[in-house]
Amino acid sequence: MTLYFEDLSIGDRYEVGEYTVAKDEIIAFAEQFDPQPFHTDEEAAKDSVFGELVASGLHTLCLSVRLFVAEFVNREDGLANMGGLGMDDLRWHAPVRPGETLRVEVEVAEKNPSESHDDRGYVEFERHVYTDDTEVMTVRSYNIVRRRSAVE
Amino acid sequence: MTLYFEDLSIGDRYEVGEYTVAKDEIIAFAEQFDPQPFHTDEEAAKDSVFGELVASGLHTLCLSVRLFVAEFVNREDGLANMGGLGMDDLRWHAPVRPGETLRVEVEVAEKNPSESHDDRGYVEFERHVYTDDTEVMTVRSYNIVRRRSAVE
Numbered sequence: 001m002t003l004y005f006e007d008l009s010i011g012d013r014y015e016v017g018e019y020t021v022a023k024d025e026i027i028a029f030a031e032q033f034d035p036q037p038f039h040t041d042e043e044a045a046k047d048s049v050f051g052e053l054v055a056s057g058l059h060t061l062c063l064s065v066r067l068f069v070a071e072f073v074n075r076e077d078g079l080a081n082m083g084g085l086g087m088d089d090l091r092w093h094a095p096v097r098p099g100e101t102l103r104v105e106v107e108v109a110e111k112n113p114s115e116s117h118d119d120r121g122y123v124e125f126e127r128h129v130y131t132d133d134t135e136v137m138t139v140r141s142y143n144i145v146r147r148r149s150a151v152e
Numbered sequence: 153m154t155l156y157f158e159d160l161s162i163g164d165r166y167e168v169g170e171y172t173v174a175k176d177e178i179i180a181f182a183e184q185f186d187p188q189p190f191h192t193d194e195e196a197a198k199d200s201v202f203g204e205l206v207a208s209g210l211h212t213l214c215l216s217v218r219l220f221v222a223e224f225v226n227r228e229d230g231l232a233n234m235g236g237l238g239m240d241d242l243r244w245h246a247p248v249r250p251g252e253t254l255r256v257e258v259e260v261a262e263k264n265p266s267e268s269h270d271d272r273g274y275v276e277f278e279r280h281v282y283t284d285d286t287e288v289m290t291v292r293s294y295n296i297v298r299r300r301s302a303v304e
């Protein structure tokens with residue numbers, strides 16, 4: 001059963017899957033979108049503030065969106081997402097290293113029906129990304145979610 | 153001459169290049185990180201709130217980081233960036249369509265020396281992404297920037 005705007009309550013938490021990020025993938029992503037030596041070159045990374053090769057924070061963000069979409073929006077009983085509006089409070093708390101497994105949780109932080117469109121509402125999700133017990137990233141994202149009343 | 157923390161003044165603006173985004177690239181990015189029909193399937197996109205295939209906002213963000221790094225950090229007289237801390241106020245104002253050219257500008261919005269590390273400071277950049285005259289995305293990013301006094 002699809003998750004519509006009406007089905008979400010503030011405080012609801014959802015596990016949205018895991019992903020293990022390989023070294024080759026970290027380097028390939030960084031070469032394309034964030035070509036800094038501490039993300040692309042193991043030797044050069046030793047002289048950086050990180051002391052070793054680490055994933056681009058942008059890569060961690062992208063993987064968290066991939067899990068949100070693939071495991072929470074696109075699943076059979078998934079979120080009736082109509083689009084994204086923006087994000088706030090994106091923070092990288094700890095580096096992500098090759099071979100580490102990201103785990104993503106989302107919490108419904110706020111929801112408001114649209115005043116101009118009766119088929120949708122606005123939902124603020126707080127997204128947490130963990131590797132084992134370490135919280136590596138947090139972000140608030142704003143999504144447009146379809147109302148059940150628009151399809152029934 | 154490298155741009156160190158001391159060389160930046162609040163209000164300074166920098167043009168950090170352009171990038172034309174192709175349809176194939178929009179679809180390939182979305183299949184990997186944001187697999188929603190309005191980003192991956194031209195036919196399905198016609199029924200979405202966008203009415204046509206549009207780039208994932210995450211893709212626009214990634215391309216703006218690529219330009220920031222490739223054209224502003226990695227150039228010969230580039231920014232002495234030591235890493236990123238996070239972002240706020242990420243907003244997508246208008247969709248980006250296949251074949252459109254993104255143009256990125258950054259402005260120094262705030263700077264503060266680190267109190268615990270005398271080799272670095274914190275700089276807040278306001279980043280604007282345009283296609284022609286339309287502002288399609290804005291974001292504030294927080295970077296750690298090396299001080300000139302640490303290398304002289």
